[in-house]
Amino acid sequence: MNISDILPLFIVVPIVSACLILLFGKFLKHSAGFIIFISSGLMIGLSVYARILLSSIPGKMVVAKIVGIAPYLSINMMLDGLSGFMLVIVNTAAFFTAIYSIGYIEKYNDKPKFFSLFSLMVCGLNGVIINGDIFNLFVFLEVASLASYSLVAFGIEAEELEASFKYAIMGSVASSFILLGIAFLYSMTSTLDMSGIASGLANGHYSGLAVLFAAVLFMAGFGLKAAIMPFHAWLPDAHSSAPASISAMLSGVLIKTLGVYTLSRIFFTVLNSGTGYLSVFMFLGAISIVIAGLLALSQMNFKRLLAYSSISQIGYIILGLGLGTPLGIFGGLFHLLNHSVFKPLLFLNAGALDYSAHTKDIEEAKGCGKAMTVTNKTNLIGALSISGIPPFSGFFSKLIIIIACVQARHLGYAFCAVIGSIFTLCALMKVRKIVFLSDAKEKSSAIKDIPWSMKFSMVCLAIMCVLGGLMLLPPMRVFIQDAVNVLLKV
Amino acid sequence: MSLYFLCFILFCVGLYGVLRKRSVVKIIIGIAIMSYSVNLFFVVLGYCKNARSPIDSANQVITSTVDPVPQAIVLTSIIIGLGVMLLLIAIAGKLYSKYGTFDITKMKKLKG
Numbered sequence: 001m002n003i004s005d006i007l008p009l010f011i012v013v014p015i016v017s018a019c020l021i022l023l024f025g026k027f028l029k030h031s032a033g034f035i036i037f038i039s040s041g042l043m044i045g046l047s048v049y050a051r052i053l054l055s056s057i058p059g060k061m062v063v064a065k066i067v068g069i070a071p072y073l074s075i076n077m078m079l080d081g082l083s084g085f086m087l088v089i090v091n092t093a094a095f096f097t098a099i100y101s102i103g104y105i106e107k108y109n110d111k112p113k114f115f116s117l118f119s120l121m122v123c124g125l126n127g128v129i130i131n132g133d134i135f136n137l138f139v140f141l142e143v144a145s146l147a148s149y150s151l152v153a154f155g156i157e158a159e160e161l162e163a164s165f166k167y168a169i170m171g172s173v174a175s176s177f178i179l180l181g182i183a184f185l186y187s188m189t190s191t192l193d194m195s196g197i198a199s200g201l202a203n204g205h206y207s208g209l210a211v212l213f214a215a216v217l218f219m220a221g222f223g224l225k226a227a228i229m230p231f232h233a234w235l236p237d238a239h240s241s242a243p244a245s246i247s248a249m250l251s252g253v254l255i256k257t258l259g260v261y262t263l264s265r266i267f268f269t270v271l272n273s274g275t276g277y278l279s280v281f282m283f284l285g286a287i288s289i290v291i292a293g294l295l296a297l298s299q300m301n302f303k304r305l306l307a308y309s310s311i312s313q314i315g316y317i318i319l320g321l322g323l324g325t326p327l328g329i330f331g332g333l334f335h336l337l338n339h340s341v342f343k344p345l346l347f348l349n350a351g352a353l354d355y356s357a358h359t360k361d362i363e364e365a366k367g368c369g370k371a372m373t374v375t376n377k378t379n380l381i382g383a384l385s386i387s388g389i390p391p392f393s394g395f396f397s398k399l400i401i402i403i404a405c406v407q408a409r410h411l412g413y414a415f416c417a418v419i420g421s422i423f424t425l426c427a428l429m430k431v432r433k434i435v436f437l438s439d440a441k442e443k444s445s446a447i448k449d450i451p452w453s454m455k456f457s458m459v460c461l462a463i464m465c466v467l468g469g470l471m472l473l474p475p476m477r478v479f480i481q482d483a484v485n486v487l488l489k490v
Numbered sequence: 491m492s493l494y495f496l497c498f499i500l501f502c503v504g505l506y507g508v509l510r511k512r513s514v515v516k517i518i519i520g521i522a523i524m525s526y527s528v529n530l531f532f533v534v535l536g537y538c539k540n541a542r543s544p545i546d547s548a549n550q551v552i553t554s555t556v557d558p559v560p561q562a563i564v565l566t567s568i569i570i571g572l573g574v575m576l577l578l579i580a581i582a583g584k585l586y587s588k589y590g591t592f593d594i595t596k597m598k599k600l601k602g
Contacts, residue, residue: 162585192559
């Protein structure tokens with residue numbers, strides 16, 4: 001199968017499965033879970049296959065033109081090292097959270113609608129990643145955002161609606177900023193193709209002020225979607241109120257795809273970023289690491305604590321990318337990969353605790369985790385990995401980012417990165433001490449056993465956490481190195 | 491040139507509504523104003539004096555047309571805006587039935 005024939009499937013398969021789930025889900029009892037299993041399994045296979053095919057192509061870049069009338073009027077889909085990297089990450093996380101949801105979603109009563117929205121969200125994420133056209137990027141960004149607004153409100157309780165409204169308002173403002181920025185770029189270059197805009201901006205004579213204004217609009221818009229520190233207010237509410245598997249998707253891949261991936265794509269490859277933009281990246285990243293780490297320490301709701309920790313980890317990724325050196329970008333992208341494994345794992349643990357003990361509060365769940373063997377062990381691996389303890393994956397990516405900071409003579413930022421890691425360790429160890437290690441207050445017999453599908457996802461993600469460091473070995477390293485090369489334009 | 495600035499002022503009016511108003515309904519109206527101002531900005535970008543619509547037809551000599559791409563973009567963007575608006579209104583309705591008010595300062599079950 002030709003690689004340019006595969007690219008549209010990343011958008012078509014999730015849409016078709018969303019429709020099929022709505023059609024059959026009402027009549028056949030287990031069809032929703034079955035269809036989502038097949039389609040997400042197919043997506044993970046296709047993404048790995050496309051990434052392997054990409055290695056054999058000279059230049060490591062494919063452009064597929066869909067419905068082309070004339071070259072400048074066609075819809076471009078593009079696969080390069082960075083998009084291949086993101087596709088594999090998104091579809092892997094989607095596969096495991098979908099399997100987890102099959103057991104977990106028994107709590108809620110409308111299974112088909114949940115899986116249909118989930119599928120649409122995956123469609124939006126894949127669309128953002130493989131589009132080479134800046135307006136289509138915006139369209140798929142809105143598809144993913146709309147699906148996630150409604151998934152956050154899925155329980156229709158007061159808290160969930162409040163969180164969803166806040167998220168939707170912030171998201172709509174961000175979208176307006178992004179669309180205005182696109183209008184500015186279009187007015188300067190008269191094209192919507194990203195490589196066309198890049199070459200137009202490089203060759204033409206435009207006032208630097210207009211490009212700067214567009215850059216500020218993009219920074220605010222995509223920064224809101226990525227929840228970097230001054231723009232973070234919606235994230236703790238939305239991520240702690242959503243169903244656990246959706247929190248895992250939102251924290252694990254959605255903020256990275258809609259925020260970090262788009263930021264790096266626009267600033268590194270379209271706007272030809274200078275050092276000015278990058279120092280803003282570094283500053284915001286360092287603030288996020290320290291302040292969100294501190295805020296996480298004081299939380300007593302498990303999912304809220306994890307949400308603050310997500311902001312802190314996004315800070316590491318932005319700091320690494322903002323360094324602009326090959327090692328810094330490598331560290332940032334490697335941390336992005338690792339974070340999309342251990343953060344879903346921790347959110348799934350929180351969901352399992354909620355499923356068995358019916359609480360998200362740490363004090364109320366005191367001692368409940370002791371009897372849950374699988375959740376307890378996988379949570380230990382996830383907690384050690386996110387705080388950067390040596391044999392696990394988080395250690396290597398944080399170490400690379402810190403070394404890159406020191407090499408670039410930014411000792412203050414390196415210090416922030418070390419401090420942030422200690423805060424994360426403290427916050428996660430507080431949860432482990434109270435929930436998983438202390439003795440239960442009363443009746444531990446009320447604890448319900450969790451279904452096999454939830455156990456399977458957590459165990460698989462935990463194994464990936466342990467083996468994550470192997471990505472640094474030469475044969476696997478190409479996977480990240482190709483993405484770095486796209487951003488460095490070599 | 492002044493048209494562009496007027497669009498931008500409209501955008502700022504919408505942003506003011508979102509940031510300063512306390513009623514859920516007024517915030518939603520602010521969002522609507524923001525998205526309309528961006529749509530208007532796109533239409534103004536494609537405008538060209540004494541030009542006709544970009545539709546090809548026989549037996550006519552076409553000298554200049556307006557830029558069709560912004561018009562296509564605006565159509566798509568209006569539809570997306572409609573979807574967001576419907577979702578926001580649905581959530582606002584549910585919020586009213588849960589809290590009994592449209593005042594966002596009284597909706598604070600989530601904090602910390």
